[in-house]
Amino acid sequence: MRISVLKPVAAALTLALLTTGCATGGSGKKELAYVARDVNSLYGAAKTRLDQGRYAEAAQLFDEVERQHPYSVWARRAQLMSAFSYYLARNYLESIGSAQRFLAVHPGNKDAPYAYYLIALDYYEQISDVTRDQKITQQALDALGELIRRYPDTPYAADARLKVDLVNDHLAGKEMEVGRFYQRRAQWLAASIRFRQVIDQYQTTTHTPEALHRLTECYLALGIKDEAKKAAAVLGANYPGSEWYQRAYKLMQEHGAD
Numbered sequence: 001m002r003i004s005v006l007k008p009v010a011a012a013l014t015l016a017l018l019t020t021g022c023a024t025g026g027s028g029k030k031e032l033a034y035v036a037r038d039v040n041s042l043y044g045a046a047k048t049r050l051d052q053g054r055y056a057e058a059a060q061l062f063d064e065v066e067r068q069h070p071y072s073v074w075a076r077r078a079q080l081m082s083a084f085s086y087y088l089a090r091n092y093l094e095s096i097g098s099a100q101r102f103l104a105v106h107p108g109n110k111d112a113p114y115a116y117y118l119i120a121l122d123y124y125e126q127i128s129d130v131t132r133d134q135k136i137t138q139q140a141l142d143a144l145g146e147l148i149r150r151y152p153d154t155p156y157a158a159d160a161r162l163k164v165d166l167v168n169d170h171l172a173g174k175e176m177e178v179g180r181f182y183q184r185r186a187q188w189l190a191a192s193i194r195f196r197q198v199i200d201q202y203q204t205t206t207h208t209p210e211a212l213h214r215l216t217e218c219y220l221a222l223g224i225k226d227e228a229k230k231a232a233a234v235l236g237a238n239y240p241g242s243e244w245y246q247r248a249y250k251l252m253q254e255h256g257a258d
Contacts (some may be wrong), residue, residue: 039065039069042061042068043074043078045061046065047081056086062078063082063098080099082094083099087125092126095119095122096118096119099116099118099122102115113150116156120140120143120146123136124163134174137167138171144163148164169207171202172208172211175194175197175207179191179211180214183214183218191218192215192219195215195218196215209244210244212231216248219231220251232248
């Protein structure tokens with residue numbers, strides 16, 4: 001899922017805004033063969049590839065800076081630039097690895113918030129549709145939460161909070177999809193547990209009105225009319241003009257609600 005747009009990074013990283021591009025293949029591999037180079041020319045070559053949109057090659061060259069000149073000031077910068085380049089190449093696993101190496105060696109560095117932000121983005125960009133396993137979605141939520149907890153006053157945390165809302169909505173959507181699956185098979189108790197989960201854990205998401213309506217349906221099917229009335233009442237109190245409340249109200253009338 002590519003909802004986000006990567007914001008400009010800290011000035012210390014000297015990253016320019018980039019146009020969209022693809023990493024090149026075969027012809028670049030010869031150029032990336034190991035050659036001992038001074039740090040300035042090696043870093044410059046990596047930055048040139050980055051500016052050209054040759055992201056995978058740029059990442060490999062930034063890695064080479066770190067390997068050939070591990071104790072230089074450029075090695076620290078190259079770790080983050082490598083993570084950024086891998087992110088643009090959509091090689092999220094390598095991007096996470098580069099950012100984590102940076103944090104392991106430089107946990108208190110001023111660019112640490114950006115490293116955490118990149119890790120969160122790497123997970124976030126891999127979020128799949130609600131019909132698939134949501135392990136990555138949970139990892140994205142955890143990474144976003146870690147960034148917010150550690151650096152609450154940074155611009156990265158502000159963006160992370162917006163993404164948390166989208167991730168929660170996505171997780172709620174997964175619960176709804178599973179709940180509707182059980183409901184179609186008349187497995188009312190299993191369905192009600194899923195809809196209850198949405199109401200309890202994701203109550204600020206767009207799925208809550210439908211979850212309350214579905215819960216009303218499940219409780220009626222289970223013969224628990226009092227619980228159905230409570231769910232319909234909560235729906236009416238919070239979403240009185242919604243289509244879901246109208247449907248729940250009609251359903252309760254059909255079942256002889258007072």
